[in-house]
Amino acid sequence: MEKVCRAAALMFFLVLGTVGILIFVLPHRAFSDMENRALSQFPELTWEKLVSGEWQTEFENFVSDQFVGRDLLCGLSSSAKLLAGARDISEVYICSDGYLCEMITDGDIDEDKLSENLSSVAGFAEKYSELNTSVILVPPAEYVLKDKLPPFAPEYDVDGLFELIHAQLDGKLSVIDLRESFAGHSEEGLFYKTDHHWTFRGANLAYSQYCSVTGIQEFAFEHRMVTDDFLGTLYSKTLNPLQESDEIWAPVISGELVTTGGIGHVYDESAKDRKDKYTYFFGGNEGLITVESRESAGAGTLLLIKDSFANSFVPYLTENYDKIVMVDLRYFSGRISQLVEDEDVSDILFLYGTESFAQANHFNRLAL
């Protein structure tokens, strides 16, 4: 008995130690596709960092990030939590029909910030009152897919936010409110299941409403499937092994386009091999991208001030506009007023996810 116990204890320490050694011996990954983030590497050892304790913290992150079977363990912990009854993991709701939705509660929304942003946009529209300015704030998936959220799931008051938006913008520019049309088509897969972005259906619906509000011609598009293996950013937070993946579809563009900035194309075929396949559209976000169309319907030049929601929306506009100037204020360092002048802009559109608009910190740049 004593011998068996000794052997068992020795085994215990040897197993732990072997796992420990494997952390160092096995090749280290630079990036986790599953979690969609860079992983910590073995920290450089310096005396200062050692004394301050910084090295120790970095070392602990390194061990955690390069841990043997990390992906498997993350999946295991998510599964166990779901089994225990949890319906949210890392601030993401696990909804019915395989949908994941962001968990954003009232405490996450700063109404003062939103108000500030709205007045920046209103001021901008007034400055260019001779141009047609519109704003589209995409209602969040968790609002459109209310019925799919877990029972009683706390959510922020989207309708209250839109009241604020209308109150501050109506009369100054045209607010294209998608709430009603999205609610009417909520069962049609307007959003990805594993990502917070909209699918081609959501973008297409928004396009047709944009056309009818602004009075430009609405074109019909054929769509083709880009991939059926898309696991988006919400998946990267929940890491549920049973999650079904999404299909990405994109409109077929018939005319010839000239794209400058970014990857130089509207569609990035190499994104199919990447983790974040939503970057199929323009290869991701860039400060400034312009798309010129030779065979457009001649609606002029559109200045599009946007976040990533717009990336899958722009392809639809290429049939209408001669030129689309896409500005992502997070990465754009130039002056907007200069751009309006240089590009001879006729229309302006702000296109953002509601929550990202409300929390954006960059609208003061509009005044430059």
Add this chain to the structure above:
Amino acid sequence: MVFSSLPFLFLFLPLSALLYYAAPIKLRCFVLLAVSLLFFAWGESKYLFLMLFTVSADYAAGLAVHGFIKKQKRRSAKVVFVVAIAINLGLLALFKYADFIIDTVNGVFSSRLSPLGLALPLGISFYTFQAMSYVIDVYRGKCEPQRNYIKFAMYIALFPQLIAGPIVRYTDIAGRIDERSTHGQEMVLGIRRFAVGLGKKVLLANTVGALYETLSSYGEEMTVLTALLAAVAYTFQIYFDFSGYSDMAIGLGHMFGFDFPENFKYPYEAVSITDFWRRWHITLSSFFKEYVYIPLGGSRCGPARRTFNLFVVWLLTGIWHGAGWTFAVWGLYFFAILSLEKAFLLKWLGKAPRFIGRVYSLALIVMGWIIFSSESLSDVGVFLNCLFGANGFADDVSLYYLFTNILPLLVMTVGVTHIPSKISTRLLDSGKIGRKASAAIQTAGVAVILIMSTAFIAGDTYNPFLYFRF
């Protein structure tokens, strides 16, 4: 480094154990001291000198006190003793209470003394008490002084109980400090105990801790149910966190041949608050009883003096838990209840059915944790306001978190009782199912807890350390 971290589990622990057992017996104390100092210095290397100073001061004090007593120089012994205690308490006061005192002075006299902003050395509240227990017991002649510096330093810095107890008195383990024969069976027992503690901390305490964190973020908007759920969540969190740590410490102790005293005995099964404090953080209560309450005269004096003694002990117990008014109030809250119990309540409770005592105790314990967990006394008011209906009974927040956590909460409700331990003892240790089956179940149990805990630690960002204020 905390026990529930991957570097500890997969690097520090196996390395320490293998080094320890590979070393010749003569060197083992040194190995244990070395790894303990590494553990201590991991986060705050500059405090290594502080630790070595405390060790040296108390080591010298022990020898000096003993030497003077032997030479019948009681007065000199007393001087050394008082100086040693003053050094220990002084360091504790400097690192733990200085800023609190400065803040209070600033508040009262509207002065502008600037706070020192010193980081709390790891485990200072625990190892200082251990060091004091040694000096006091040598002074009282209850134990021989430790002449071997390495062994003494090992006792003070011993990593298993360094950060969260139990507070191991020198006399508790004096024999094992000098001579440890490690048996395989004891090591296996230690591994099992460690795994139980790890599971309590990572799988239960962290889960319910995250729930508490979320709920309490609703602050003054909490409905009755949200506040209730938050209070229950904290009640579970602090028990599983703290007792889980104690289990891990006791388990680690066994792995290295020590037998540490128990620290928790199903405190939420208490039938009175007096009973609760015999079951909760036992080594702390017995420290205060042995070294403060009894020397002050204990209960063997007049009622006024007795009440005063109790007051002192509970004020100290309160502020031992943290330098802040909420902790002082928390201690005095228990002073008030215990005084009432001593006066008449215990007699009443003795006559009533047991479940009345249980409900009474639980309600008061949870109320205590509400004070304990609040940042300030006004936060206690806000919380109670919510708990008593300022925002209505329930809302989406409370219902959502109730339904998504009902299973863990039920598991934890059973987990705080003696039932799981009773079942496992009956199943594994009674010999009913045979040795091999019992060993297989234990191995599987340890493996499952270890794998799940590793998964939770790896997959989670929430792994708080509750003792930063202790």
